[in-house]
Amino acid sequence: MMTLSILALLVAVLLTVNSGWYFIRRAGKKARRQALYALLAFIISVAAAAGHPGGGPGPSGSLQSQPRSQAQAPVQAPAGTPLSRESQTNPSPRREEAGKLRVHFLDVGQGDAILVQLPGGQNILIDAGTNEAGPVVVQDLKQYAVAKLDYVIGTHPHEDHIGGLDQVINTFPVGKVYLPRVTNNTASYRELLLAIKNKGLKVTEARAGVSIPLGDGVQALFINPAKKNYDDLNDWSAVLRLTYGQTSFLFTGDAGSAAEEEMLASHQPLRADVLKVAHHGSRTATGTAFLKAVAPAYAVISVGKGNDYGHPHAQTLKRLQQAGVKVYRTDRDGTITAVSDGREVIMP
Amino acid sequence: MRRHELLVIDRFEDDMAVIEYGQRTFNLPRSLLPRAAKEGDVIKLAVVLDPEATARRKKEVRSLADEVFEKG
Numbered sequence: 001m002m003t004l005s006i007l008a009l010l011v012a013v014l015l016t017v018n019s020g021w022y023f024i025r026r027a028g029k030k031a032r033r034q035a036l037y038a039l040l041a042f043i044i045s046v047a048a049a050a051g052h053p054g055g056g057p058g059p060s061g062s063l064q065s066q067p068r069s070q071a072q073a074p075v076q077a078p079a080g081t082p083l084s085r086e087s088q089t090n091p092s093p094r095r096e097e098a099g100k101l102r103v104h105f106l107d108v109g110q111g112d113a114i115l116v117q118l119p120g121g122q123n124i125l126i127d128a129g130t131n132e133a134g135p136v137v138v139q140d141l142k143q144y145a146v147a148k149l150d151y152v153i154g155t156h157p158h159e160d161h162i163g164g165l166d167q168v169i170n171t172f173p174v175g176k177v178y179l180p181r182v183t184n185n186t187a188s189y190r191e192l193l194l195a196i197k198n199k200g201l202k203v204t205e206a207r208a209g210v211s212i213p214l215g216d217g218v219q220a221l222f223i224n225p226a227k228k229n230y231d232d233l234n235d236w237s238a239v240l241r242l243t244y245g246q247t248s249f250l251f252t253g254d255a256g257s258a259a260e261e262e263m264l265a266s267h268q269p270l271r272a273d274v275l276k277v278a279h280h281g282s283r284t285a286t287g288t289a290f291l292k293a294v295a296p297a298y299a300v301i302s303v304g305k306g307n308d309y310g311h312p313h314a315q316t317l318k319r320l321q322q323a324g325v326k327v328y329r330t331d332r333d334g335t336i337t338a339v340s341d342g343r344e345v346i347m348p
Numbered sequence: 349m350r351r352h353e354l355l356v357i358d359r360f361e362d363d364m365a366v367i368e369y370g371q372r373t374f375n376l377p378r379s380l381l382p383r384a385a386k387e388g389d390v391i392k393l394a395v396v397l398d399p400e401a402t403a404r405r406k407k408e409v410r411s412l413a414d415e416v417f418e419k420g
Contacts, residue, residue: 131373132372159358159368159373160359184356185388185389185390186358186368187353187354232387233359282361282362308361308364308375309361309364
């Protein structure tokens with residue numbers, strides 16, 4: 001026991017000095033890890049010196065520290081948003097303490113990809129842009145220190161939403177996958193199903209009334225699709241309403257007017273502080289009645305610069321403006337991050 | 349790009365059809381597609397050269413150019 005404690009103390013001192021030197025040079029990842037090791041070694045040495053029953057605090061201490069270091073990673077990481085896209089002004093470099101929910105509307109050109117990081121460290125990905133944007137999404141998720149995607153949602157089987165999802169699924173460990181029960185004949189959709197199958201995953205159907213068991217004081221409920229059939233794949237969009245404390249978000253995919261009517265008729269709560277505007281701000285979504293029910297303070301439009309489809313449509317922008325909503329756009333603002341502490345939502 | 353990639357209508361965006369071809373997509377004006385075309389339909393493209401229309405257009409443009417250019 002004595003030999004062990006001396007040895008551990010020696011290691012602790014050595015590592016502390018070493019990591020201290022690293023901290024002076026730069027507070028890099030390596031230094032943080034070394035500091036953690038030093039702390040661990042110190043704890044072990046103290047425990048050993050105190051003469052606790054052999055093996056007690058040591059291993060349990062090390063077991064506890066490791067997940068904690070992982071939980072801290074995603075909290076610190078968002079400070080380093082993708083470098084090429086820092087056109088938007090981030091709020092002051094506040095200390096990113098725990099207890100915050102972060103929603104990153106990733107700039108993927110024409111398409112959707114949204115990363116939700118829960119206060120407890122879980123990650124939800126809603127869509128992953130086009131095939132072409134797949135590598136960008138993978139890169140972004142790494143930047144936000146995503147080690148695992150606990151929940152992956154493909155809102156509907158259009159290429160600008162699910163195109164990059166197979167690449168994401170092939171890259172990261174995935175918990176559960178949610179898709180609406182409708183298919184498309186594209187290679188993109190087939191590749192998504194194959195990626196899911198090859199990983200041994202099963203798809204959970206996304207439909208109105210299905211909730212995602214999140215914990216952390218976060219609730220997530222699908223409020224669309226409600227019907228068994230729609231003419232347009234857009235109206236099949238899995239629409240998710242997420243609440244954290246008194247704050248709420250509505251992610252609408254590409255849901256069009258038919259889906260909006262269904263959602264309004266269902267009398268589910270629609271209100272949200274932040275609305276992800278459906279279908280890249282197209283003319284045929286975000287109707288006046290729907291907008292009134294959601295009553296958002298902020299809206300985010302995920303849209304590509306100079307796209308061929310006239311998104312966002314002037315009429316939709318006008319409706320948002322008349323409703324007094326502050327609009328953010330990925331084509332102008334780049335990736336947009338909303339932060340909620342459960343009481344209010346802070347936008348860039 | 350493999351030759352046997354299917355051309356699939358991924359979606360419609362207003363008057364544009366978004367066609368998936370392998371790893372990429374491209375737009376076709378909806379007016380070029382049969383009326384019955386819908387999302388998920390596999391299409392075949394047959395591109396045919398039109399020598400007569402080419403000759404007519406060429407003649408038209410040349411005579412217009414003759415009018416517009418300074419006589420040298």
